[in-house]
Amino acid sequence: MPTAPTVEEPPPRFGPPYWYGWQVNVVDAASLPILVTTSDERPLQTWVWLGVYALGGPVVHAAHGRGWRALGSFGMRVAGTAAGVMAFAIIRCHDYRDPDTDEEIATCGDAATGLLLMMYGAAVVDSLIDADDRPRLPDPAPAVSLTLAPLRGGFALGAIGRF
Numbered sequence: 001m002p003t004a005p006t007v008e009e010p011p012p013r014f015g016p017p018y019w020y021g022w023q024v025n026v027v028d029a030a031s032l033p034i035l036v037t038t039s040d041e042r043p044l045q046t047w048v049w050l051g052v053y054a055l056g057g058p059v060v061h062a063a064h065g066r067g068w069r070a071l072g073s074f075g076m077r078v079a080g081t082a083a084g085v086m087a088f089a090i091i092r093c094h095d096y097r098d099p100d101t102d103e104e105i106a107t108c109g110d111a112a113t114g115l116l117l118m119m120y121g122a123a124v125v126d127s128l129i130d131a132d133d134r135p136r137l138p139d140p141a142p143a144v145s146l147t148l149a150p151l152r153g154g155f156a157l158g159a160i161g162r163f
Helices: 021-036 043-063 067-091 108-130
Strands: 095-097 104-106 143-151 154-162
Touching: 021 043, 021 108, 043 067, 043 108, 067 108
Parallel strands: none
Antiparallel strands: 095 104, 143 154
8 A cells, every 4th residue: 555755843943932022122222322412502512412313223123023012102292292291291390499498490301201200111011022933934945856657567756845
């Protein structure tokens, strides 16, 4: 009785998972010294910080070939910044006077802290959720396998192909 040709198990299509969020975190951490050293006399530095913050994580995702994740990362950073601006507006950056002591109480620091927590909170979420990957392995080369099986009155020819 002829034997059927055996079918090979297909090779895996994806490699082992890995996390590259540390690279996103390094870029975000690198933007903090730029922010801390920014002042009113250096407005260009503020724009550099904002560019590194807004585009750093998406560039890392894009470098890993994850275009949609890069777009999502940018969207999360914009949403985090919008939430931070809303928190800044709610806290209102004004100087207040304590009604009992007539002492000035500035809330600008609280408002800025709320803004930064929202912004960098989005960046941390980006690195934790979006920065995992299972790279697609290259497809195997096409192959054809022929099998010749003896029969009572002759032979049987079988072919298996992978394309």
